[in-house]
Amino acid sequence: MSSPHSPGQNQLFAALPAAEFGRLAAHLELVPMRLGDILYEPGSQMQHAYFPTTAIVSLHYVMESGASAETAGVGNEGVVGISLFMGGDSTPSSAVVQTAGHGYRLAARLLKQQFNGAGVMRSLLLRYTQALITQMAQTAVCNRHHSIDQQLCRWLLLSLDRLSGNRLVMTQELIANMLGVRREGVTEAAGKLQDLNAIKYHRGKITVLDRPKLEKLSCECYAVVRKETDRLQAYKFPP
Numbered sequence: 001m002s003s004p005h006s007p008g009q010n011q012l013f014a015a016l017p018a019a020e021f022g023r024l025a026a027h028l029e030l031v032p033m034r035l036g037d038i039l040y041e042p043g044s045q046m047q048h049a050y051f052p053t054t055a056i057v058s059l060h061y062v063m064e065s066g067a068s069a070e071t072a073g074v075g076n077e078g079v080v081g082i083s084l085f086m087g088g089d090s091t092p093s094s095a096v097v098q099t100a101g102h103g104y105r106l107a108a109r110l111l112k113q114q115f116n117g118a119g120v121m122r123s124l125l126l127r128y129t130q131a132l133i134t135q136m137a138q139t140a141v142c143n144r145h146h147s148i149d150q151q152l153c154r155w156l157l158l159s160l161d162r163l164s165g166n167r168l169v170m171t172q173e174l175i176a177n178m179l180g181v182r183r184e185g186v187t188e189a190a191g192k193l194q195d196l197n198a199i200k201y202h203r204g205k206i207t208v209l210d211r212p213k214l215e216k217l218s219c220e221c222y223a224v225v226r227k228e229t230d231r232l233q234a235y236k237f238p239p
Contacts, residue, residue: 005030007104009053011077011233012124020119028104033057035169039080039095046089048105049081055101056162058178061093069143069180070155072135073098075162077229078128084108085115085125098178099159099168127232134228142221148185149192153218155179156199156208158225166208193217 007013007028013021033039033055040046042062050057057080060070071093074080083091089108114121135158142151155178159168172190176183190206193199198214200207208214215222 037097052103056099058098070178150219154222
């Protein structure tokens with residue numbers, strides 16, 4: 001029986017030439033990613049890079065008061081651990097599994113070797129990092145200038161893009177922590193979307209019923225991030 005898991009479910013691995021992927025394949029370790037698992041903490045030495053396939057990981061900052069907010073999400077389009085090839089082995093942010101699933105991990109030294117080898121993997125990692133920076137910048141702007149309703153729409157759409165279905169398992173408290181807002185604000189925003197038949201929310205499960213309506217209700221931030229990610233992923237490397 002064939003395995004339901006494959007490194008090719010991660011778009012970075014899927015874009016690698018067969019020969020280059022072959023040099024990595026034996027070193028990839030399939031790992032379960034449970035909801036709430038901490039992949040790395042602020043200031044800790046990073047031992048592995050993680051390439052999600054069916055999981056989504058939240059990158060966020062936690063303040064001294066305990067308040068937190070997400071700066072970006074990482075799913076099957078990317079990798080968790082860009083500090084490893086950007087010149088540092090740690091980061092002041094945390095990486096926590098937001099949506100349970102699976103992914104593959106690669107030892108830090110092997111990722112650095114691949115990056116320093118100046119092959120296609122290096123170009124893919126740099127282009128993904130550019131997309132991640134765009135997401136972080138747009139998240140900061142969105143959190144400052146747009147309503148909780150719009151922020152929730154953006155967050156739901158970006159999460160959906162990383163999943164195969166239209167359902168997310170996520171409590172309102174966790175969403176509030178991601179957006180850096182009060183739970184009551186998320187409750188009100190989710191209620192509005194449900195009244196408009198855009199989503200259905202019940203006991204920690206959110207089902208998107210009308211994606212076009214959700215896109216219409218969202219601010220421009222979702223489209224900016226989606227367009228830049230698509231542009232960078234569409235690049236064709238010379239044979």
